Amino acid sequence: MLSKTVVSFGRPDPWAGDAPTPDVLVAAFLSSLRGSATGAGALHKAAARHFLFWIERQGITVSAVDDAVVRRFEEHACRCQGFSRHQPNRPTFTSKVRRFVRFMEDQGVITVPDDVEHLDAQLADYAAFLVQEQYSAVSIKSYRSEAEHFAAWLRVSRLRWDDVTEEHVARYAVHDCRCPVYRKRGTLIGHFGPLRRARGARRILGFLRDRDILPRADQQxxxxxxxxxxxxxxxxxxxxxxxxxxxxxxxxxxxxxxxxxxxxxxxxxxxxxxxxxxxxxxxxxxxxxxxxxxxxxxxxxxxxxxxxxxxAFPAVRRFRLRTLPRYMDDAAIEKIIASCGTGTAVGIRDKAIILLLARLGLRAGDICQLRLIDIDWNDGYLRVRGKGRRPDRLPLPQDAGDAILDYLDRARPRIDEQRLFVRVQAPFRPFSSSAEIAGIVARVFDRGGIGGLPTGAHAFRHSLATRMLRAGAGLESVGTILRHRSPATTAIYAKVDVPMLLKVAQDWPGDVA
Missing domain, CATH: 1.10.150 (DNA polymerase; domain 1)
Known part of the structure; x- marks a missing residue:
């Protein structure tokens, strides 16, 4: 386990005066350790002197020291005269070496690509931002810790913040941690360790990009x-x-x-x-x-x-109307709706979403884009912006309207946001894409123990069209509710009305198979 230390992320000033000698570096390092535990100074002094002796034998200048050099030192078969024999990969020893390297970086002896001004202040603002976004105390501590860890990893890897890509975040998520910061555990545990690291890195990157401190992802x-x-x-x-x-x-x-x-x-x-x-x-x-x-x-x-x-483009073969739409019967739909409990904020929100999918056949993207002002409570209709950004008006069923009212009254957080549906955990932001609606549907199925049915949000749309046709509605009426531009798009649902097809189907002109 690495030694606990207060980490400074500010931009280091260059070392004043001539290049420091090893004795000067070690003395300055020891003076920075005042207040440490009894005996810690001697151990840190021995580690610093041993490291400086080794890099001199290897012909490596102090200013060229980086993570690769430190790892070489960790793994070298020690035959250094005048020093206790070093055992490769001994964490209690090499952690002191890394702390010494960090000290030289902070003093400007080793140049690091710190391209974010006043990073210490930015991290403090980041913590204040998390409080403002109503994160819990545990989440704030976790995100702040991961931000500091990510900053330390970038410095160790000699990466500029401006050059960070998603590939770098993926490398950080699974790296074998030797970063000179205090960590509760040196190894990742299970599947959630890398996810936690990646989530923390993306969060601090998003914070800095939103404030134009870093270029936005689309600009990169x-x-x-x-x-x-x-x-x-x-x-x-x-x-x-x-x-x-x-x-x-x-x-x-x-x-x-x-x-x-x-x-x-x-x-x-x-x-x-x-x-x-x-x-x-x-x-x-x-x-x-x-x-x-x-x-x-x-x-x-x-x-x-x-x-x-x-x-000059090759033709792409498309098979239209080659499959049957997936749909669920009335009993299955009602079972899914009933499985959404109203005892939690998640259940209340999910029930409102499922009812809009089932009763109006909305697309997942339509639900993501719904705003508070799109609901006309006096006349009882919804304003929906579907494909092509064409606004349409749909009648709001009673049970769907009641579910939305229940959501607004008991489950939706009091935030300044126009989108109707938001996440139930801080920072209470709207859904980023329609994939999150599909995820909600999948979790509703899991919580209710529902299986053997078509999955995905679009299955509700197919089911609504199928029920309307079997109830006697024409294709034109179905196309109006589903907001189809072309009657040919609605025609696919004619195939699922088996009783109607039996009436118009002709006998097979041959022997019975």
Whole structure:
């Protein structure tokens, strides 16, 4: 276990005067340890002197010391004359060496890429922000601790905050911790250790990016001039949502190195890229071809490649109406609704969401975007913004309206937020995507012990259409409730009305199989 120490994350000033000698460094280090336990000074002195002696024998300057050098020292087969023989990977000894290295970093003897001004003050503001966001005391302590750990890991890894990517966060989550900060445990336990680390790192990065201390994630992704221009086209000319822009730019970035010279782009290269990506992600064939076509059209609009290339894309075979919609009968729907208990805030919120899915056939994205002002309590209707950002009005059923009122009265936190549904734990933010609605549906099924039914939020939409058709409603009425643009989209539900199909089906003109 590492020694407990107060960690400073401020930007170190360069060492004043000439380069310090080993004796001067050791003396300054010992003076910084005043107040430590009796005997600790002698042990730290021995570790510091041993480390300085070893790096001198290896021809390593003090200013070049980093984590790789310290690990080499930890693992070396000690034959250092005049020192007690060092046993490789002895934590109680090497922790003192790392504390000495940290001291030299703080004193400016070792240069570290500290590109965030006043990081100590930023971490203090971060803790105040967590309090403001109504996190519990335990969560605040955990997030503050992980932020300090992440800052220490970046310094040990010699990484700049500006250059941190999701790949670095993943490395941090599983790293073998030798960071010079006090940790309750040196090893990760179970599946949740890496998740806790990654969550803490993303939280502090989001805090710094929201305050423009660090560049935002989308700015990091789109640093390339061509990709930035493509992003602007998607947003301003095509009117794409932020999620669509993220998905398109993420895909383009995968094969952008092969398109550095658009003037040399030809049909063969387009087909090779599309074929390669389809082989890697076979379930996204149509989307990959669509994104490639969009980017090539962008290049054509800028005059960077031949206009005829927009016709060079391989045809993507699509099978329409080849499957039956998944649906649940009335008894299954009512069982799911009844399984949502109203004794907790989670149950109250989930029941309101399930009722909106079941009674109105809303998409998961529709529920994410619902706002408080979208409910007209006097006339009893909902204003829904579906695909294409077209506003529609739907009648609000009595039981769904009662569930929403119960949620607003007993479960929804008192926050300044226009979105109707928010998370039940701090920081009480709206859902970030429709995937969270699908997750709520899955958890409702698990809590109720419900199995053997179609999963996902969209299954409620299919079930509503099926029930309406079997009750005698026409396809036009079903399409109105589901807000379909084309009658062909609604026609798929005609296949699930088996009694009606039996009436119009003709006899098989052959022998009975």
């Amino acid at each position: 992704i789109h640093r390339d001039d061509d990709l930035a221009a493509y992003t602007a086209r998607l947003k301003d000319h095509c009117g794409c949502s932020a999620e669509t822009i993220r998905r398109y730019c993420g895909e383009v970035k995968r094969w952008l190195p092969m398109l550095r010279d658009p003037a040399r782009l030809d049909a063969g290269l387009i087909r090779r890229i599309v074929s390669q990506r389809i082989a890697e992600v076979p379930g996204s064939t149509s989307l990959i071809a669509t994104i490639m076509r969009s980017y090539v059209r962008f290049l054509i609009s800028r005059g960077e490649c031949a206009p005829a290339l927009q016709h």
